[in-house]
Amino acid sequence: MSNTFLTACGDRQSALHAHGANAQKIFDLIWTFSAVAATVWLLVVLVLATALLRGNLAKASRSPLQIDADQERRLTRAVGSATALTVVVLIALTIGSFFAGKSIASLSGSETVTVRVTGHQWWWEIRYPKTDSSQAILTANEIHVPVGESVKVKLDSLDVIHSFWVPSLAGKRDLIPGRPSELTLTADKPGIYRGQCAEFCGYQHAHMAIIVVAESREAFDAWRSRQDANAVTPASDEERRGQAAFLGTGCALCHAIRGTPATGTVGPDLTHVAGRRSLAADALVMTPGALAAWIADPQSVKPGAKMPRIALSADDLNAVVTYLGSLE
Amino acid sequence: MSGMPGKKAKRIEERGLKGIRDTGLDEARLRAFLAHAWHTPKGLYGWLATVDHKLIGKRYVVTAFLFLILAGLSALAMRFQLAAPEAGRISPDFYNQLFTMHGTTMMFLFAVPVMEAFTVYLVPLMIGTRNVAFPRLNAFSYWIYVSGGTMIWIAFAFNTGADAGWFSYVPLAGPDYGIGKRPDFWAQMVTYTEVSALAVAVEIIATVFKLRAPGMTLDRIPLYVWSVLVTAFVILFAMPAVMVSSTMLILDRLVGTKFFDPAAGGDALLWQHLFWFFGHPEVYIIFIPATGFVSAILPTFVRRPVFGYLGIVLSLIAIGFLSFGLWVHHMFATGLPQLGESFFTASSMMIAIPSGIQIFCWIATIWGGRPIFATPLVFVLGFIFTFVIGGMTGVMVASVPLDLQVHDTYFVVAHFHYVLVGGAVFPLLGAVYYWFPKVTGRMLSERLGHWNFWFVFLGFNLTFFPMHILGLQGMPRRIYTYPLESGWGSANLFISLSSLVLFAGFALLFLNMLLSLRNGRPAGDNPWGASTLEWATTSPPPSYNFPHLPVVTHREPLWARPDTLPVIEGLRVDAREVLGGTVADAVPQLRLPSADNSIWPLLSAIAVGGTFFASIYTPWAVVWGAIPISIGFICWFWPKGEPEDEE
Numbered sequence: 001m002s003n004t005f006l007t008a009c010g011d012r013q014s015a016l017h018a019h020g021a022n023a024q025k026i027f028d029l030i031w032t033f034s035a036v037a038a039t040v041w042l043l044v045v046l047v048l049a050t051a052l053l054r055g056n057l058a059k060a061s062r063s064p065l066q067i068d069a070d071q072e073r074r075l076t077r078a079v080g081s082a083t084a085l086t087v088v089v090l091i092a093l094t095i096g097s098f099f100a101g102k103s104i105a106s107l108s109g110s111e112t113v114t115v116r117v118t119g120h121q122w123w124w125e126i127r128y129p130k131t132d133s134s135q136a137i138l139t140a141n142e143i144h145v146p147v148g149e150s151v152k153v154k155l156d157s158l159d160v161i162h163s164f165w166v167p168s169l170a171g172k173r174d175l176i177p178g179r180p181s182e183l184t185l186t187a188d189k190p191g192i193y194r195g196q197c198a199e200f201c202g203y204q205h206a207h208m209a210i211i212v213v214a215e216s217r218e219a220f221d222a223w224r225s226r227q228d229a230n231a232v233t234p235a236s237d238e239e240r241r242g243q244a245a246f247l248g249t250g251c252a253l254c255h256a257i258r259g260t261p262a263t264g265t266v267g268p269d270l271t272h273v274a275g276r277r278s279l280a281a282d283a284l285v286m287t288p289g290a291l292a293a294w295i296a297d298p299q300s301v302k303p304g305a306k307m308p309r310i311a312l313s314a315d316d317l318n319a320v321v322t323y324l325g326s327l328e
Numbered sequence: 329m330s331g332m333p334g335k336k337a338k339r340i341e342e343r344g345l346k347g348i349r350d351t352g353l354d355e356a357r358l359r360a361f362l363a364h365a366w367h368t369p370k371g372l373y374g375w376l377a378t379v380d381h382k383l384i385g386k387r388y389v390v391t392a393f394l395f396l397i398l399a400g401l402s403a404l405a406m407r408f409q410l411a412a413p414e415a416g417r418i419s420p421d422f423y424n425q426l427f428t429m430h431g432t433t434m435m436f437l438f439a440v441p442v443m444e445a446f447t448v449y450l451v452p453l454m455i456g457t458r459n460v461a462f463p464r465l466n467a468f469s470y471w472i473y474v475s476g477g478t479m480i481w482i483a484f485a486f487n488t489g490a491d492a493g494w495f496s497y498v499p500l501a502g503p504d505y506g507i508g509k510r511p512d513f514w515a516q517m518v519t520y521t522e523v524s525a526l527a528v529a530v531e532i533i534a535t536v537f538k539l540r541a542p543g544m545t546l547d548r549i550p551l552y553v554w555s556v557l558v559t560a561f562v563i564l565f566a567m568p569a570v571m572v573s574s575t576m577l578i579l580d581r582l583v584g585t586k587f588f589d590p591a592a593g594g595d596a597l598l599w600q601h602l603f604w605f606f607g608h609p610e611v612y613i614i615f616i617p618a619t620g621f622v623s624a625i626l627p628t629f630v631r632r633p634v635f636g637y638l639g640i641v642l643s644l645i646a647i648g649f650l651s652f653g654l655w656v657h658h659m660f661a662t663g664l665p666q667l668g669e670s671f672f673t674a675s676s677m678m679i680a681i682p683s684g685i686q687i688f689c690w691i692a693t694i695w696g697g698r699p700i701f702a703t704p705l706v707f708v709l710g711f712i713f714t715f716v717i718g719g720m721t722g723v724m725v726a727s728v729p730l731d732l733q734v735h736d737t738y739f740v741v742a743h744f745h746y747v748l749v750g751g752a753v754f755p756l757l758g759a760v761y762y763w764f765p766k767v768t769g770r771m772l773s774e775r776l777g778h779w780n781f782w783f784v785f786l787g788f789n790l791t792f793f794p795m796h797i798l799g800l801q802g803m804p805r806r807i808y809t810y811p812l813e814s815g816w817g818s819a820n821l822f823i824s825l826s827s828l829v830l831f832a833g834f835a836l837l838f839l840n841m842l843l844s845l846r847n848g849r850p851a852g853d854n855p856w857g858a859s860t861l862e863w864a865t866t867s868p869p870p871s872y873n874f875p876h877l878p879v880v881t882h883r884e885p886l887w888a889r890p891d892t893l894p895v896i897e898g899l900r901v902d903a904r905e906v907l908g909g910t911v912a913d914a915v916p917q918l919r920l921p922s923a924d925n926s927i928w929p930l931l932s933a934i935a936v937g938g939t940f941f942a943s944i945y946t947p948w949a950v951v952w953g954a955i956p957i958s959i960g961f962i963c964w965f966w967p968k969g970e971p972e973d974e975e
Contacts, residue, residue: 011815013801013802013814014800014801014802015733015734015800015801015802016800016801023733025729026729026730026732026733029727029729029730030724030730030733030800033723033724033727033730034724036720037717037720037721037723037724038720040716040720041716041717041720044687044691044712044716045713045716047691047695048691048694048709048712048713050695051691051692051694051695052694052699052709054695055630055694055695055696055697055698055699056698056699056701063631063857064631064632064633064857064859064884064887065631065632065696065697065698067632067633067696068696071696072635072696075635075636075692075695075696076636078688078692078695079635079636079639079685079688079689079692082684082688083681083684083685083688086680086681086684087681090677090678090680090681090723093677093723093727094670094673094674094677094727096727097673097726097727097728097729097730098670098673100727100729100730101666101669101670101728101729102666104729105666121505159499159504159505160497160499160500160505161497161499161500161596163661163736165736165804167733167802168802170732171661171729171731171732171733172661172732172733172735172736173661173663173732174661174662174663176596176597176662177499177590177596178590178591178595178596179590179596179597179662179663181662181663194802196802196804196807197804198661198735198736198737198804198805199497199661199736200492200493200497200500200736200805200806201500202424202492202500202505203420203421203424204420205424205806205807206420206807206808206809206810207809282811303419303420303421304420304421
């Protein structure tokens with residue numbers, strides 16, 4: 001169904017494949033902690049095995065053993081040293097974790113791009129605020145970022161709690177109604193990174209994915225200025241029919257297409273919908289067929305989705321698909 | 329006394345015998361008197377009215393295991409769906425109910441109650457008394473538990489199963505987004521069921537402090553009893569937090585309060601603070617008694633007392649305290665000032681110290697002993713092997729930056745199953761094998777026991793270890809499906825197949841129990857040659873536990889005096905009486921009457937349960953329900969019989 005993994009080699013949603021400074025620092029921490037954990041576990045199991053073997057080599061006895069004072073002293077010393085060692089290891093890990101946290105926090109403050117992300121059941125609203133050269137733009141489920149630059153992601157939610165998580169780029173952060181938050185991420189190299197809502201948010205929590213497209217500064221600026229433009233006006237009869245159907249059947253109550261009378265804010269902004277890689281929060285690849293299937297019966301693709309089924313004649317449906325397909 | 333017709337006449341007849349003490353009575357007459365005083369009537373009435381801690385404890389265990397089966401089946405159904413990417417075997421709606429029911433059942437209806445069940449059964453035997461301090465409260469708590477749990481599952485059967493996760497975060501579970509009556513059922517039934525946990529906690533604290541056998545000073549209390557005592561205190565402080573928060577949730581939903589609505593000055597985060605203030609100690613409510621099992625089983629099978637008794641007791645108390653200081657590590661992704669994060673990181677890591685001390689002491693015990701590889705010990709070894717993994721991943725999730733990657737992924741699913749199954753279920757299964765002979769009078773099959781262990785051990789590790797990696801590879805929790813291109817498919821298939829092995833392991837346990845109940849080798853009083861008081865009486869123990877109450881002179885009473893356990897005399901045998909002593913030194917202070925069988929705990933539980941149930945539909949239920957509840961409690965506590973006329 002979803003396409004982004006195909007184009008992105010399967011390592012684009014993994015904390016083990018860090019492609020940004022934030023995720024990289026955590027990745028290092030994961031390895032440090034894992035190595036310590038494995039060592040400690042091995043030591044415990046080895047000592048346990050030795051204890052079992054040495055006790056078992058002696059003849060097992062049914063009657064309780066007498067306590068040997070010398071042995072008790074040796075055991076006390078051993079347990080004492082093991083405890084002391086535990087304390088030292090834990091202090092070291094706490095300090096390591098503190099400094100990793102500090103260095104991740106220090107990533108913020110140098111951002112060149114700001115994106116506002118609002119969580120909805122079950123899609124992501126993406127807003128790029130107005131800059132000197134561009135107006136504020138609205139899109140959905142796909143964030144574009146310039147490679148190598150710090151991006152500030154401002155998070156909020158208007159319905160339930162979601163969590164913004166693109167593991168290859170950064171750790172996650174919750175979107176809690178009434179509590180705006182933010183995180184900083186950087187993509188080290190161009191690519192398509194996938195993320196997913198990480199806090200259970202209801203029916204279609206599984207289909208609330210987000211895509212981060214990291215591209216060169218030029219490509220990003222070009223994308224940004226394409227997004228600045230209003231939607232193209234329909235060029236063919238079919239597209240005009242599609243637009244009329246879109247505006248006339250209730251789609252416009254929920255969706256906006258800049259430059260048309262459609263100004264709904266309940267669902268994603270569709271001004272440049274055909275330029276996106278996927279549909280319905282990466283539940284479907286963006287193709288005319290998928291678009292048609294989605295519009296014809298959203299509930300069969302994503303049961304529980306807030307988009308209702310709208311009765312369109314086959315011709316109207318095709319026209320709407322053609323029209324939306326023209327909105328690059 | 330119960331209200332059976334004919335009983336009263338019989339009592340008047342017996343008045344001539346009133347005040348008979350056990351001093352100097354010959355054994356047969358003593359046992360006959362005690363059996364009469366402590367007996368539970370036959371038939372349905374007796375079954376409903378009994379206050380015998382052993383009958384209630386057994387019932388508790390069986391009920392908890394039935395809920396385990398339900399929770400296990402829901403887990404299998406989830407694994408069936410997740411075995412392949414983009415599978416459409418289970419609808420998202422049903423899947424969400426499944427994992428909510430799995431978590432709710434495992435935590436609220438299996439893990440905590442099963443630990444309480446063992447406590448209720450074992451503690452009076454281990455401290456040498458005849459019943460818990462509040463026997464009717466004990467019966468009441470069971471009825472609450474079984475009716476609350478059943479109502480949760482009946483709701484599920486009627487498609488009203490909770491579906492917002494066992495943590496029921498608001499606003500998802502709140503008035504605007506919660507579907508139908510689902511969150512209402514969850515909230516009310518959780519509050520209701522937790523009444524039983526509180527009741528058990530109160531009764532265990534009173535029992536351990538006041539009813540210990542003479543001479544059982546604080547430093548002679550069996551470690552298992554110490555562990556459940558600490559647990560009882562943790563329950564006492566943790567459970568109210570979840571009861572308060574679920575009550576606030578139902579008020580938001582039914583009465584229109586706005587506790588969790590940010591638009592009206594409420595706060596969605598408040599729910600999480602309250603829930604995890606309970607939810608983290610909850611893990612220790614399950615884990616601490618499990619460590620008690622280990623401390624009870626280990627010495628028996630390595631033939632020496634536990635090394636570091638004092639260290640273990642202090643560790644238990646430290647774990648109890650620290651468990652309250654780290655709830656925020658469930659909420660790192662919500663964002664906190666860095667100093668606050670560091671505090672909770674440090675306190676979360678610190679709990680590894682007392683946990684570590686216990687592990688070191690147990691290994692030292694084995695080091696100084698001569699292990700006999702009976703099934704209970706094998707499960708304890710499996711516990712150390714797996715629990716240390718869960719403990720170490722616990723240290724990992726205590727680190728804020730690391731947690732921000734693994735939180736709400738399969739890594740965390742793996743982590744807490746290692747802690748809860750590795751840390752609590754392995755010792756629990758060891759405990760089943762260890763105490764089954766005491767409870768039933770028959771041994772479980774050792775052969776099947778070893779098979780049981782290997783299936784559970786391998787099934788568990790093969791199921792849950794790969795989840796660590798899946799989580800790091802980016803697989804979030806609580807998703808009913810995942811894309812084909814994610815690359816998670818083969819690992820998930822492997823996990824689903826392994827879960828069948830784990831399931832087969834539990835099937836072997838139940839098979840072993842059923843077979844051995846009929847055909848098991850007769851156990852005798854003390855089949856393992858253990859050291860604590862429960863092994864001093866017959867298997868299964870008589871209704872009065874001990875013909876004479878034992879006197880304790882040593883930490884391992886049965887090892888110190890294998891043949892002649894000293895006893896204390898002077899208790900009445902014609903009525904239920906227990907011996908109360910001082911808190912610290914268990915010096916006998918007074919003879920206490922112990923409550924007789926009564927139907928009123930059951931009827932009161934029905935009144936309370938009905939009120940909670942009706943309150944899901946109307947707040948007026950609280951007003952009208954007060955009437956039957958009052959009647960139930962008044963009849964329950966109504967003084968019966970005359971005050972004792974002698975002495």
